[in-house]
Amino acid sequence: MVGVDSTPVDVDLALVGGGGAASLVLAALVRHGVRGLRIAVVDPVHRRGQDRTWAFWGQPGSDLDDALAASWQQVEVATPAGRRVLDLTPLRYAMLRSGPVYDRAAEAERHLGAIRIRAGVDMLDDDGDRVAIRAGDNPVARARWVLDSRPRPPSRPGRTNWLQHFRGWWLEADGPLFDPGRAVLMDFRTPQPARGVSFGYVLPVSSRYALVEYTEFSPALLTGAAYDAALTGYRRLLGLDPARLTVREVENGVIPMTDGPFTARPSPRVVRLGAAGGATRPSTGFTFSAMHRQADQVAAALAAGRPPVPASAYPRRHLWMDAVALRALDAGGVGGPEFFDRLFARNPAERVLRFLDGDTTVAEDLAVMRSARLAPMVAATTGDAVARLRDRLAPSRRRPWAVPPAVADSAVTADPAPTDGRG
Structure with missing residues (x-):
């Protein structure tokens, strides 16, 4: 354990923030056989126990199976008109509590010989070669790469x-x-x-x-x-x-x-993960599956000697579709219960879940889009296009988004369905 007043340590990789995203990265580094890296975890709190719950879907047989609290092959979607029972095969819906994730991370830290620095980070000073990690005026570490999972608002306010x-x-x-x-x-x-x-x-x-x-x-x-x-x-x-x-x-x-953008790479050697790196699906809030993918991609890259930079969490066309859906909901042209009921009524459950996870083809995306009522979605699409053009012509007119403290400080303790926050 290294404190704020200690001599700054030099490492190859620093994980700033020690929550779910960092914990998944640590476990993935061991799983991918990463060796010989000097690693530090910088966080004022050492996370332990059950402080949050994630729910997500995926194929059985992943590295998380033995850590799950429960999983279900069948789920219900209910509206005032009735109940719909969905068979998720070949997927399953799963619940993961934080305790096993933190336990795995602690074991991975020991296995990797990682240094834990108990400090809140106020500045990351990236000179293009190394990153100085500062708590107040004190440099606590210098790293070749920083993975930053601290929650933060989008780089500019969204339209919705x-x-x-x-x-x-x-x-x-x-x-x-x-x-x-x-x-x-x-x-x-x-x-x-x-x-x-x-x-x-x-x-x-x-x-x-x-x-x-x-x-x-x-x-x-x-x-x-x-x-x-x-x-x-x-x-x-x-x-x-x-x-x-x-x-x-x-x-x-x-x-x-x-639909505000999250900057996944704010400087050459700083990479953001988790919600800060765009892992939260804008239209649903689901986060965990993308966070798990990011961790696996980072570990695979490091094992191969490549920079630890994951792919974008979701295809650009899905983020555009999310922006349109949010606009339609915000304008009241689409009712939430009706929207999701039609989504599950007109598509196989497995397709809907893969769509919400950013894993569908263009043809499948078109089938999903046809599930919504045409008129309000056309109006939302037109409004989105006009807003994007207006922002390009006069970007300074965009109003700032007042982020509630609970979001700015990240109080996500469960990833609810249908969002990855119960992800």
């Missing part, structure tokens, strides 16, 4: 700036109450806000233990009392008797949903 915000209760029942074979992915029977989309979901770990969560996509946060009231209402909607339940844990989170 929403938030995905949520609160979840880990509920323990006094007897069998939940179906561990099926998760509720999105339940739109919740009261819908005047501007935005709300839904609940249920992720059962066993017949007696489940994460029950309330989520909103909207421009502004709620009060704590409002989240609790929404969760109480959703528990009632599910028919769960509070006398049979005990709240064991509470999770809260805020994820930006914006």
Whole structure:
């Protein structure tokens, strides 16, 4: 352990921020057999235990399988019109809690001989050859490459700036109450806000233990009392008797949903990962799968002697589609429950999930686009094109985005469905 007042260390690779993104990188370095690198982890907090939950989809058989808290081959999407049961084969929906991820990272640190520096970083001074990492006026390390996963707002405000915000209760029942074979992915029977989309979901770990969560996509946060009231209402909607339940844990989170760009490489030898590096899908908030891909790409590059620069998290056409979808939702031309219901009704579930993960072909993207009602999407597409042209002609007219502290400081404790924040 190195402190702020210690002599700065020279390393090949520094991970600034020690949360989920850095933890996945450390484990991937071991998995890819990276050897001989001097590595430092710089973070004022040493993360341990269950402080967040991620949910994501993918093929069984990954390196994460033995760390999962639960997984489901079937999920439900519910609207006031009825319930839709989706078979995800060959994919599965999975839940990963932070404890095993942090444990793997700690073991990887020992295996790699990494140095942990307990300091908050105030400046990264990149001269093109090495990066000076400073806490206040004190240089704490110098590195050939820096992987920076500290949360930050987009490099410029988006045309649409929403938030995905949520609160979840880990509920323990006094007897069998939940179906561990099926998760509720999105339940739109919740009261819908005047501007935005709300839904609940249920992720059962066993017949007696489940994460029950309330989520909103909207421009502004709620009060704590409002989240609790929404969760109480959703528990009632599910028919769960509070006398049979005990709240064991509470999770809260805020994820930006914006078409504002995130700069993945702010200087020659600084690479941003996680949400700061564009891993959050703007239209859904899902983050984990892209974060996991970034870690694997970074480790593979280092093992091959290449710069640790991952590919873009999502294709550019998907980011454009996200911008249009956000504009349509923000304008009220598309209702959230209707939008997602049509998406799953008119496409195989596996295609929808791969689309949300940025892994579909152009032909599949066109099929997904045809799922939405034409008129409001044409209006949103036209509005997006006009806004982009206006920004090019007069970029200074763009208003700054006031990022809520919870987003600026990164309080993402769960990656909710359908976002990678329960990713």
